[in-house]
Amino acid sequence: MEMTAKESLERLFGGKGVAILGASAKKGKPGNSIIENIRDAGFIGSVYPISITSDSILGFQCCKSLEEISDRIDLVVMVLPADDCVEAAKAIARRKDEKGDISAVVVVSAGFSELGTEEGRSREKALLEALVSRGIRVVGPNCLGVIDTYSGINTNFDIGAYRKGGLSILTQSGAFAVSFLKWAQPGNLVGLNKFVSLGNMSDVNVIDLLRYLADDERTQVIALYLEGTKEGRALIEAAAEVSRKKPVVALKAGKTRIGSIAAASHTGSIAGSFEMYQGVFRQAGVVLASSVIEFYHTAAAFEKMPLPRGNAICVLTVLGGPGTLCVDELISSGAVELARLSEETKSRLRKILIPAANIGKPEGFIDTTPSFSEEQHRDVLKIVLQDPGVSGVIYLTTPPAFMDEEALADNIIAAYKSFPREERKPLLSVIGFGYSVPRLRNRMEEAGMPTIEYPDIAAKVMINMVRYSQYKSRFE
Amino acid sequence: MEMTAKESLERLFGGKGVAILGASAKKGKPGNSIIENIRDAGFIGSVYPISITSDSILGFQCCKSLEEISDRIDLVVMVLPADDCVEAAKAIARRKDEKGDISAVVVVSAGFSELGTEEGRSREKALLEALVSRGIRVVGPNCLGVIDTYSGINTNFDIGAYRKGGLSILTQSGAFAVSFLKWAQPGNLVGLNKFVSLGNMSDVNVIDLLRYLADDERTQVIALYLEGTKEGRALIEAAAEVSRKKPVVALKAGKTRIGSIAAASHTGSIAGSFEMYQGVFRQAGVVLASSVIEFYHTAAAFEKMPLPRGNAICVLTVLGGPGTLCVDELISSGAVELARLSEETKSRLRKILIPAANIGKPEGFIDTTPSFSEEQHRDVLKIVLQDPGVSGVIYLTTPPAFMDEEALADNIIAAYKSFPREERKPLLSVIGFGYSVPRLRNRMEEAGMPTIEYPDIAAKVMINMVRYSQYKSRFE
Secondary structure (H helix, E strand, O other): OOOOHHHHHHHOOOOOEEEEEOOOOOOOOHHHHHHHHHHHOOOOOEEEEEOOOOOEEOOEEOEOOHHHOOOOOOEEEEOOOHHHHHHHHHHHHHHHHHHOOOOEEEEOOOOOHHHOOHHHHHHHHHHHHHHHOOOOEEEOOOOOEEEEOOOOEEOOOOOOOOOEEEEEEEEOOHHHHHHHHHHHHHHOOOOEEEEEEOOOOOOOOHHHHHHHHHOOOOOOEEEEEEOOOOOHHHHHHHHHHHHOOOOEEEEEOOOOHHHHHHOOOOOOOOOOOHHHHHHHHHHOOOEEOOOHHHHHHHHHHHHHOOOOOOOEEEEEEOOHHHHHHHHHHHHHHOOOEEOOOOHHHHHHHHHHOOOOOEEOOOOOEEEOOOOOOHHHHHHHHHHHHHOOOOOEEEEEEOOOOOOOHHHHHHHHHHHHHOOOHHHOOOEEEEEOOHHHOHHHHHHHHHOOOOEEOOHHHHHHHHHHHHHHHHHHHOOO | OOOOHHHHHHHOOOOOEEEEEOOOOOOOOHHHHHHHHHHHOOOOOEEEEEOOOOOEEOOEEOEOOHHHOOOOOOEEEEOOOHHHHHHHHHHHHHHHHHHOOOOEEEEOOOOOHHHOOHHHHHHHHHHHHHHHOOOOEEEOOOOOEEEEOOOOEEOOOOOOOOOEEEEEEEEOOHHHHHHHHHHHHHHOOOOEEEEEEOOOOOOOOHHHHHHHHHOOOOOOEEEEEEOOOOOHHHHHHHHHHHHOOOOEEEEEOOOOHHHHHHOOOOOOOOOOOHHHHHHHHHHOOOEEOOOHHHHHHHHHHHHHOOOOOOOEEEEEEOOHHHHHHHHHHHHHHOOOEEOOOOHHHHHHHHHHOOOOOEEOOOOOEEEOOOOOOHHHHHHHHHHHHHOOOOOEEEEEEOOOOOOOHHHHHHHHHHHHHOOOHHHOOOEEEEEOOHHHOHHHHHHHHHOOOOEEOOHHHHHHHHHHHHHHHHHHHOOO
16 A cells, blocks of 8 residues: 555554554653553554553553554554664564554654764664665654644653644754743643654654645644754745745754754754844745744744734733833834724724823824723723724733733633634733733633733734735735 | 932831821722732831821721821822822921921822823922922822832832842833733742832932942842933933942833834933944943843843853753754854863763763753753752853753652752852753743742743843943953
């Protein structure tokens, strides 16, 4: 049976059966955590821990070897000592020759070309030869493998069950992507679809997966952490194609020569400044973030919010100073304008707000002052979102001592969801108090409303959304 | 009795007695919250709520008017409707004429020149004339007033009891500074000394307070949020003098013309780009932050850590990718170098770390890989801090699933505190998992070890510390 590239990558996310080489009964060992995570995520296929010492692990019956398994295996996860990996690969190849079932192998084990030694390189070469010659796709080695929150596959021993969503992550640093997901978890800031830690990229590479995720319906946005690649030009071409369909948000490490040595990616990396990268990526429609926090929040916003249909942004704030910082950042980008509010909008706002409120100085800026009720929050937000001259809103708010966090959240959510889905505009809420108002933040994030702690970062995220929307519209 | 400028500003932080005009028995009202906050902070002087309707508020006996109070009053807080403020100011002036005691007034009330109306301006003028003519200093109007965590004064109705420390905040936006303090609270990220929300700056201005805080022993770092001032040149001169003694970390809002309209500070603001400001401020030794998060963490780091005595930084990481991002940011600044580790340091590290660890590629970068124990964390950190070629360390770590958060924290703290105080170097810890490891983070912050969620922000903070240290050393 010959498979298309898409079909074999599909199997990477578990297929009907997954075998774990290096399964362990000992809690805390990677070969145990992976099985625990697969169990907790409710993997839809069969799970076969391979162990010569245990009869069952975490409720799954063990097999002594791959040959023992009579049912179909699509994916094998390798969590073995480096020395045992080549033999294991040969056993996988033999089974493939006999039964034809295994499509993909995730090699979590380290001790390959990343060591920079001849031994490591030749071990990786032998591993690859055994598998790729049979048409088996290999992720890694030296990686955290894959997660698919919908199929329930999870070869990552650091991340357990995770909130489902539309974000897919491709990463050349497993640790970086794990940090992203852990960082987001207490605030429910992102919902995950697929995760691939690429490791040494011996076979499956970032281009393969970008193209795969472009056609993956559940993926709404791709977050890409990039260190280096030998195929810079091909990568940019692929990214440009993918960006016509959905946003690719990228972070590039190893931009400086010295940084690229730290990334051990100096052989293949495109050298250059952030500005150089930004030029190349922007032309390809890729959103290149200038900081880690901008990367995180831009990916999160694309996952939750619709694209703006213009570049006219309204800054609606309860707080003077933070509102000003937001305006500064928006304006200095040159990419967006403050929205021209209609006379009707202004007069409706004047009826609700106190005389000390600032409506439209400058144009598109509204400072309500903090003194109004939850319901007024809702009404003001609705009026602003309704204005046809507004393409998106940054809303800076804070619950005063006398206001209930959840009541405030519910009113913001009600205002937003009062519009039918196709009429919704991007709304980014700046919650400067951050984790000191966890109930406000969680309530909003659970309802799909992105929250950001910093007004200038919210501005950068909105700018990224506007720029991407402009790129995409050129192909519609 | 004639007082020096310093003495009268001293009284601003409560002195021996504070009277509250506009005291309220109703929970949630600003005139009630202020009394609650003063009580909770344990104000060292006497508290006199002025009320014609209540006999006592929150345990403090009320007086019907200022005249009734026979003991000394140093500070009066005004939380009245705008219309009543001028009469109240005249009553304060009368008492000053008779008893000579009141030195300072904090006018929390809004409804003055910030309205942009003739009525507002003339009200502010009348208020000021009554008080300043008697040598009484006025903070505000339209402000959140003052906090001193040591004297226990607190006229800010949004911030209750707060962790004591060495950070003092001067702000032209009360809401911005409140956001900073609230943001920092769940992680214990800063310890506060004094807080002044300047409001309309009708009398006491940012220059007065910068000079005051320069000589205030408990203030280790001044965080300054600036919108606009008519005295730009004088401000820079004052800041340059203060910076010879202690760091001033600044954030400038209203940098764009449109942003300055939002700040309603366009009359007096120095117009110009971030780069223009940065040049002027840097020459004065002021650390101008380029983002809100950089501002927060730079202020927090100066509060807790000693200055670096050189520009040779070591990046010690458990995580490859985030370590690379940190190196990129450090190097591209041009202000710091990666440290040259001694041969002794390298050979000691090789004995502890696994062969796959990266020691010194590039020079000054150590990637330990995640596989080692809490005690190894401690030993490695000690060895690196001991190297005389290292001026400061950025330490990127994460607790793997098998490691206890607090045990990890305790080992990091033990390594740092094994050095006598005068030999300590700045150590910034990047905890990328953020609030998903609250026990690690809190334990470290309580011990005075700054934690930062983002590797690139940690780099920016270290760069700021190096630059400031270089400025300061020119005057030693």
